[in-house]
Amino acid sequence: MTIFAKPEQEAPSTETLDSPTNRRPQRRPRANTAAWVAYAVLITIAAIYIMPFLIQISTSFKTDAEAAANPVSLVRQTWTTEAYRELFLNSDFPTWFKNSIIVTVLVTLGRVFLASLAGYALARLRFRGRGVIFAALIGVMAVPGVVLMIPKFLVINQIGIYDSYTGMIIPLLTDAAGVFIMKNFFESIPPSVEEQARIDGAGLFRVFWSIVLPMARPALITIIILSFQGSWNELGHFIVATQDPLLTTLTKGVAGLASGQLSSGSQYPIKLAAAAIMTIPVAVMFFIFQKRIMNTSDGAVKE
Amino acid sequence: MHATTKRSRRSGIRRDETASGWLFAAPMLILLAVFLVVPVLMALWVSFSDWAGRGSPFSGDVHFVGFKNYQALLAGGGLAEQDFGTALRNNAWYVVLVVPLQTAVSLFLAVLVNRAILRGRGVFRTVFYFPSVTSSVAMTVVWLFLFSASGAVNTVLSWVGVNGPNWFNDSTGIFHNLLAAFGVSHGPEFLTGGELLGVSWWGWLSGPSVAMSAFILMAVFTTSGTFMLLFIAALQNLAGDITEAAIMDGANGWQRFWRITIPQLRPTLFTVLTLGLIGCWQVFDQVYAGTEGAPGKTTLTPAYLSYSTAFNNQQWGQGAAIAFILFVIIVVFTVLQRWILRERAVSKRHIRLYQGPRPSEEGANTETLAARRETTIKSREPRP
Numbered sequence: 303m304t305i306f307a308k309p310e311q312e313a314p315s316t317e318t319l320d321s322p323t324n325r326r327p328q329r330r331p332r333a334n335t336a337a338w339v340a341y342a343v344l345i346t347i348a349a350i351y352i353m354p355f356l357i358q359i360s361t362s363f364k365t366d367a368e369a370a371a372n373p374v375s376l377v378r379q380t381w382t383t384e385a386y387r388e389l390f391l392n393s394d395f396p397t398w399f400k401n402s403i404i405v406t407v408l409v410t411l412g413r414v415f416l417a418s419l420a421g422y423a424l425a426r427l428r429f430r431g432r433g434v435i436f437a438a439l440i441g442v443m444a445v446p447g448v449v450l451m452i453p454k455f456l457v458i459n460q461i462g463i464y465d466s467y468t469g470m471i472i473p474l475l476t477d478a479a480g481v482f483i484m485k486n487f488f489e490s491i492p493p494s495v496e497e498q499a500r501i502d503g504a505g506l507f508r509v510f511w512s513i514v515l516p517m518a519r520p521a522l523i524t525i526i527i528l529s530f531q532g533s534w535n536e537l538g539h540f541i542v543a544t545q546d547p548l549l550t551t552l553t554k555g556v557a558g559l560a561s562g563q564l565s566s567g568s569q570y571p572i573k574l575a576a577a578a579i580m581t582i583p584v585a586v587m588f589f590i591f592q593k594r595i596m597n598t599s600d601g602a603v604k605e
Numbered sequence: 606m607h608a609t610t611k612r613s614r615r616s617g618i619r620r621d622e623t624a625s626g627w628l629f630a631a632p633m634l635i636l637l638a639v640f641l642v643v644p645v646l647m648a649l650w651v652s653f654s655d656w657a658g659r660g661s662p663f664s665g666d667v668h669f670v671g672f673k674n675y676q677a678l679l680a681g682g683g684l685a686e687q688d689f690g691t692a693l694r695n696n697a698w699y700v701v702l703v704v705p706l707q708t709a710v711s712l713f714l715a716v717l718v719n720r721a722i723l724r725g726r727g728v729f730r731t732v733f734y735f736p737s738v739t740s741s742v743a744m745t746v747v748w749l750f751l752f753s754a755s756g757a758v759n760t761v762l763s764w765v766g767v768n769g770p771n772w773f774n775d776s777t778g779i780f781h782n783l784l785a786a787f788g789v790s791h792g793p794e795f796l797t798g799g800e801l802l803g804v805s806w807w808g809w810l811s812g813p814s815v816a817m818s819a820f821i822l823m824a825v826f827t828t829s830g831t832f833m834l835l836f837i838a839a840l841q842n843l844a845g846d847i848t849e850a851a852i853m854d855g856a857n858g859w860q861r862f863w864r865i866t867i868p869q870l871r872p873t874l875f876t877v878l879t880l881g882l883i884g885c886w887q888v889f890d891q892v893y894a895g896t897e898g899a900p901g902k903t904t905l906t907p908a909y910l911s912y913s914t915a916f917n918n919q920q921w922g923q924g925a926a927i928a929f930i931l932f933v934i935i936v937v938f939t940v941l942q943r944w945i946l947r948e949r950a951v952s953k954r955h956i957r958l959y960q961g962p963r964p965s966e967e968g969a970n971t972e973t974l975a976a977r978r979e980t981t982i983k984s985r986e987p988r989p
Contacts, residue, residue, distance in 0.1 A: 355735075374757045374761065420632070423630040429624075447887065448887040448889050448911075453928075538890070584739060
């Protein structure tokens with residue numbers, strides 16, 4: 303519940319002075335009425351957007367019978383943690399959670415390193431074939447992910463990494479969009495600092511590692527957020543890369559729960575509890591980097 | 606470092622950059638080649654072969670079968686064609702409804718949230734964006750509960766006296782239901798007679814099933830936050846002077862929105878529509894986690910059909926063929942959309958709207974600033 307209990311806070315962008323709406327004459331009474339109408343509409347929509355999550359959390363603490371009888375009520379008559387106990391003590395849920403964490407952490411670290419390395423090469427180094435690489439990246443980005451499910455399985459199977467952490471992690475490291483974001487960022491910072499270091503005799507990798515990367519923190523955080531969210535929520539790849547129950551991730555496991563492959567009856571509290579827990583890490587990530595996320599589109603697109 | 610000698614005429618700092626450049630980019634390039642380019646080529650081969658999932662697709666007993674897999678889907682006359690047609694129908698309606706809805710909702714939210722006089726904008730942005738970061742699987746679980754027969758949505762509907770449908774078990778198309786309300790329960794002869802991809806014309810016009818509609822609502826719910834952020838970023842970058850000029854000219858808020866704001870948001874609208882279109886053709890997670898195509902195959906999508914054909918029915922050639930057809934569909938739609946929304950010269954009729962009764966070019970000084978922008982476009986056109 304705590305995730306929604308944040309106090310009101312101003313967005314960082316409120317201070318943008320050249321925003322057109324700021325200069326609107328505000329003394330008119332009509333503007334005031336309009337503001338109240340806008341408020342009312344916003345609060346109504348916000349309530350609709352929050353309700354599913356409130357109902358989800360509330361129901362996860364109900365018994366099966368009460369969940370069916372009172373699907374809307376947020377105040378439950380019987381408060382039980384049965385669903386959570388069942389999940390953690392009598393199911394594979396902890397294994398799923400562990401697998402998701404292993405994969406997500408490794409994929410995120412790998413992507414940050416590889417995307418910044420390649421992005422730096424494309425932004426700063428002058429070498430033959432740069433244009434070709436760039437064009438290839440654009441082409442690769444255009445391939446829709448769902449189309450790749452069967453192809454990925456074929457390759458994973460062919461090179462013998464099916465049903466292994468390797469097969470779950472390595473293919474997810476491909477991140478053309480991340481390379482783009484890093485490239486754009488490196489192009490936006492002046493090269494003078496690095497050139498100074500090069501003249502002082504530092505090697506290319508040394509410059510990259512100890513001078514460029516620390517400067518690239520904002521862009522790195524963007525990549526971390528996108529990779530974390532992307533690999534934590536990934537489903538298709540894990541379906542085609544594994545079948546071993548010991549390698550099941552949260553998305554795959556909970557999807558199995560949802561479509562009723564593993565359980566009998568409706569068992570909504572358990573399913574909703576599982577879904578709630580799998581949302582927590584992304585939610586924590588989201589609230590830590592909230593300001594950053596809200597400006598992600600800026601950071602990524604601006605030259 | 607072979608390039609060092611060759612490029613020694615360049616400055617000292619730039620010496621060894623060819624080798625380093627390739628070295629830096631190599632890991633990601635190799636990964637992209639091995640897990641994107643090679644797989645696509647392999648799948649292309651599989652889509653033209655009779656591989657049944659055993660052994661390597663390159664072994665001797667796998668044969669080239671030409672367009673057989675594609676033919677079974679597009680003109681086979683059997684179940685494969687019918688399933689594929691149904692999946693396309695379902696997904697097409699999904700696209701037709703989700704893309705405009707998510708664009709409109711996200712733009713609406715962005716405009717509301719972006720009002721400068723509003724306090725607590727951060728909270729609203731957070732609330733609207735949060736569904737976008739949650740996993741689609743978790744969202745599907747919640748949705749299955751909310752839209753169950755005696756679930757929250759139907760309970761709320763019953764408060765206002767509406768007897769809600771049995772959402773995820775209702776396979777009837779919403780447009781068919783609408784027509785049935787007017788007493789039309791059978792299609793006319795010319796629609797029920799002909800068929801495309803194993804689905805009658807009447808079937809194509811059914812609209813999304815009630816079950817699919819629940820997924821459509823979910824898509825709008827989970828994507829509007831992301832697109833809202835794109836629109837907010839664009840709104841904050843708008844130049845104020847044109848809006849000011851419009852205020853001076855006495856344009857009201859509604860006119861300013863349609864005539865000033867929307868034209869300036871064009872690039873962002875373009876991005877949102879493109880991303881929406883591409884995303885909407887890839888419905889998979891919800892179907893896998895939620896309905897597996899049920900009820901009555903009305904939530905079946907090409908993406909899920911491709912998966913289940915290959916992995917569940919072991920018809921790998923056909924599954925891969927579906928994936929490639931889907932790829933072509935996405936590319937065609939994206940190109941088509943680019944073409945439809947391309948920057949066009951303003952038509953003569955449109956210019957007259959701005960110029961008023963006087964067709965003379967000296968009329969420019971009475972025009973609004975916005976119209977002046979349009980006339981600059983016009984002046985580039987050849988004059989009669």
